[in-house]
Amino acid sequence: VTGWIARHGTYAGYGAHARADERPCDACYRAKERYDARRRAAPAHVRACRLRARAQHAALGRLRALNPELYRRFYEEEKRRLEDEST
Numbered sequence: 324v325t326g327w328i329a330r331h332g333t334y335a336g337y338g339a340h341a342r343a344d345e346r347p348c349d350a351c352y353r354a355k356e357r358y359d360a361r362r363r364a365a366p367a368h369v370r371a372c373r374l375r376a377r378a379q380h381a382a383l384g385r386l387r388a389l390n391p392e393l394y395r396r397f398y399e400e401e402k403r404r405l406e407d408e409s410t
């Protein structure tokens with residue numbers, strides 16, 4: 324793989340294989356299985372929170388596509404506000 328940065332035997336390694344459109348090595352495949360099992364084992368409230376976050380992210384993406392200028396304006400406003408708060 325060219326430009327390989329992720330380590331084998333990690334979830335990031337699995338993702339790198341996938342992005343390079345290649346079959347993951349055994350170590351990365353096992354890491355992915357461990358990652359999935361751990362996510363499935365998360366408590367119900369954690370899974371519910373994760374689902375809400377994904378829904379919010381998807382909805383925001385759709386709104387942004389609908390009105391990029393307004394999204395950009397709100398984003399810059401909120402960013403400035405947060406930067407002001409933290410100084």
Ligand SMILES: [Zn+2]
Nearest residue numbers: 331336348351
């Ligand atoms: Zn690998």
